[in-house]
Amino acid sequence: MSTRTVIIEAAAGLLAHSPSGDISTRAVCEAAGVQQPALYRLFGDKQGLLAATVDHVWDEYLGMKRSAVRSADPLEDLRSGWDSHTRFALTHPNAYRLLFGSGAVSQAESAAEAMRLLRDVLDRLAAQGRLRLEPEAAARVVMAANTGVALALILRPEQNPDEALSTTVRDLVHSGIVSDAAPVPDADEPERIAATTLRSALTTTAGELFTGREAGLLDEWLERIQTRPRPN
């Protein structure tokens, strides 16, 4: 195994277990059994090391996906691509933040390749006449929304305990871009909407019609409607 690979894998290991999301070149050198000048000869500077490391992690993860069979329906591939993106972010949060959150590794190849894979799927959709935007613009829309969701899941887990946010935004964006996707993605049924409407309205006007106890109970019942399991 080349020195370069040893260093990269040491860096990837340290990065994966770094609470702060950052690593020091010294720690990498020690873990790889290499002196600092060797690292700087191979990667130029710290940013070069991080870019190579992120690309390595990305390749490793994408190894499973790259050979994934194209589905017959490009929309299905678009969905699974989104889910892969989100899962990568949650599996490798530090690498993901370096790539999409900070400008730390701007010249990494991973971001460009992610964009390329996305473009391919969108091109297939466009070739079928199902895309409502130019593929280039659509790719930027999908990529921006997906990175926003992934960073929210990484950086504010207390706000987003589960991954429902990802599927919600995914379907919402896709339905706005692909003409024959489910027209309104995750929309609630009328009852749920009505319950939401009433709960919001009652926060300001409940006092006129109900006692505190009544309002509390009513709110609880409405919440039960909101949170009941979805059909199908």
Place this chain on the structure above:
Amino acid sequence: MSTRTVIIEAAAGLLAHSPSGDISTRAVCEAAGVQQPALYRLFGDKQGLLAATVDHVWDEYLGMKRSAVRSADPLEDLRSGWDSHTRFALTHPNAYRLLFGSGAVSQAESAAEAMRLLRDVLDRLAAQGRLRLEPEAAARVVMAANTGVALALILRPEQNPDEALSTTVRDLVHSGIVSDAAPVPDADEPERIAATTLRSALTTTAGELFTGREAGLLDEWLERIQTRPRPN
């Protein structure tokens, strides 16, 4: 002006002009005419200083907006809120990245307040029965998409030269969340869609029907249709 304020404004000034997006506590102390122990007594550590600085910049910017009149239509407020968010990100990219890109300033008040303002508007929409999701979930969706767009504009300006991305995603997200928003936001007219379809399809099958010159010319004409100015 209190020492605290002097330090914060010095930090804000340095941050605004920092190419790397980072500042050193030493430079802040020098610019503020203060010793390091003073800074650390006031803010605890660097993260505390950055959080206070980001909150200060945020407040300064929001001073113009806080007194903004509520529009009669909450959907209009939702749109202008999105645009404010995007504009803040582009006006203060370094502060924005600290707040939403890296986890550097997690306990800043600004993020929470942005969420609160968004929640208020969404609650008004819900009270009118126009929201298709619970306000809490809708707020997360809008916030994630908006930060994704803003970071894309900040970190990859070469991919996103203008702010069209922001308005596209904005209308797309809002139309998926608000029941009576324009159903399909920025969609292209049939001709443009058809041109997009053909251009994508022809990249793989042009060789069967056209010579290289013909294909090139055809592609150029189709592009002309795609890029023609939009009506109205």
Place this chain on the structure above:
DNA sequence: TGCTCATGGTATCGACAGTAACATTGCCAC
């Protein structure tokens, strides 16, 4: 007059990114 507590100042620590200068190895032409 003694005491406490907030603030200011000096000097320093340990970790960090990056580098200069030198030593070593392997390899290829002759």
Place this chain on the structure above:
DNA sequence: GTGGCAATGTTACTGTCGATACCATGAGCA
């Protein structure tokens, strides 16, 4: 072989950073 060359390895260092220990001052108060 042998001389030369390029790649690699090693030591030791620079300047900067975040953070802190320690001391000094001064105001308010019993």
